[in-house]
Amino acid sequence: MADRRAQLAENLAGVEERISDACAAAGRKREEVTLIVVTKTYPASDSRLLAELGVRHVAENRDQDAAPKAAECAGLPLSWHFVGQLQTNKARSVVSYADIVQSVDRSRLVAALSSAAVRSGREVDCLIQVALDAETGEVSGRGGVAPDGVPALADAITGAEGLRLRGLMTVAPLAGPYAGRQRAAFERLMEISSSLRADHPAANMVSAGMSSDLEDAVAAGATHVRVGTAVLGVRPRLR
C-alpha cells in the first residue's frame, strides 16, 4: 500500500506538471482547470489514497462498479462524476452517489435522471455529452448527442426538476472529420459551449481531454480534464 501510495503520488505530480505547463503555455491560470481522476477498474483503496493525496474529483463509467466503490468511500471528501453511457434503468442508482452526470445525451435520460433526483431529494449537475463524430441526429454509438441536438437537450435539462445544467463534455472522436485532430475537436466543443452559454450563462463547464490529449484540451479552453491511465496506470482491461 505504501508503494501504491508513492506511485500514485508520483503519477499525480507528473499530471499536475503537465496541466500547469499547458495552462502556462495557453496563458491560463492553473485554477481555471480542474483535474478529475478517472478511477474506473481500480479498487476503492486507490480512490481512498487519491483522496488522501488531495484529489477531490473522481469519475467512473459503469454503475455496477461505481455504486459499491462510492459506498466504500462514503465520508471521503470526493465528488463523484459519472462519465459512461447510462441506461435509464440505472438512473436511480447513479443519482444516489453521483454529484454530476457528464454523459447526458438524450431526453429520455433527462426524464429518468430528473425523476430519480426528485425521489431521492437530490440536485444533480448535468453535462451534455457532445458527439463530434455525429453531424446530425441524436445519439452516437459511443454516446453523446450531435452538436445540433444540444440546444433542445439543454432546454430539457433546464426544465427538469432536480437537475442543473452545468455545461458540456466530449471525448475526442475516433471517426469523422475530427478523428486524430484533438485540438480542432476541442476547439469545436468550445464553439458549441459559447453558443450554449449565450442562452444558459451558468452552463460554463467544459470537460475535455484525457491522459493522451489533456494539453490540447487545456489549450482549447477546457475547464475540466478527465485523467485515468496517467494517474492510475494502464487498465488491465479496456471498457
Ligand SMILES: *Cc1c(COP(=O)(O)O)cnc(C)c1O
Ligand atoms: C476512461 C475515460 C477517461 C480517461 O481516459 P485515460 O485515457 O485513461 O486518461 C476519460 N473520459 C472518459 C469518458 C473515460 O471513459
